Amino acid sequence: MRNKINYIYLFLFISVFFLIIGVYLTIDAYWGINCTEISGSQIEYIKNLPFCVDLGKKKNIPLYKENYFLKKHTFIYGFIITKNYENKSSVREINIITKRPLGRQTDLICLIDTRSRN
């Protein structure tokens, strides 16, 4: 009987451990959706102003005005890296990286034709 009760305690302890993982994944998914939305918005901005980020340099986001979510969650940050796609100067590869706690990150990569806007 005593042994059985000890197993119940062990089971309770393990279930809390899994509960912590589940809750963290839920929170991380929420952050992830927000990060994707922020990245999408930044891509839309750069798409029309492709030369606002210098080649090979990191630029912190947001590029245009403050972002409410990033301002509120200071531990989430991101930057933009731009390079020529396959060494072609007419096509740029824009990579927006947003970093979240525990090494999680969202990468959004977009190719932009720099010869014309849109």
Add this chain to the structure above:
Amino acid sequence: MNKRKIVFLFTIIFISVVLQYIFFVFTLKTIDLFRIINIKDTFNKILLLSTNIESEIPGLKTDDNSFILSMPSVDINKAFIINNKDYIIINFNKLNLSFNLIPSEISARKNKSIKFINVKSADIKDCGFITFSCSINNEIIESIFYMNKNIYLFPDNFKVF
């Protein structure tokens, strides 16, 4: 049952309740977020088919709570009628955000509207590009859009909403 086990049980139950509360809160926040994304996608879709931002149309002038977009009318064969415009009126009033499609007399489009309720705030501004921000409860999405330059690129079956 000794004291240590009671403390252990109490701690486990307390942690479980707190974690379940956090899970519940974040689930609600995610639902709100998806609702805003739905509004943003509707706006983006309208914008893709629009050609102009109007400051006023007969019987209505834009103010802080309204925004008007125009797009060429379409005939039954989905071809654009260049000199005729359909209008989309976006109106935010008393926690309701509505999108109203007002077609011209010869347009094949029908009068339609979509209403999103319990929207805390909505703001659309034209400053060379269009800034869109919307909030439901404490969730906010801020986006930037540009006016579409070639509506002819879209397939015939691309609907306003």
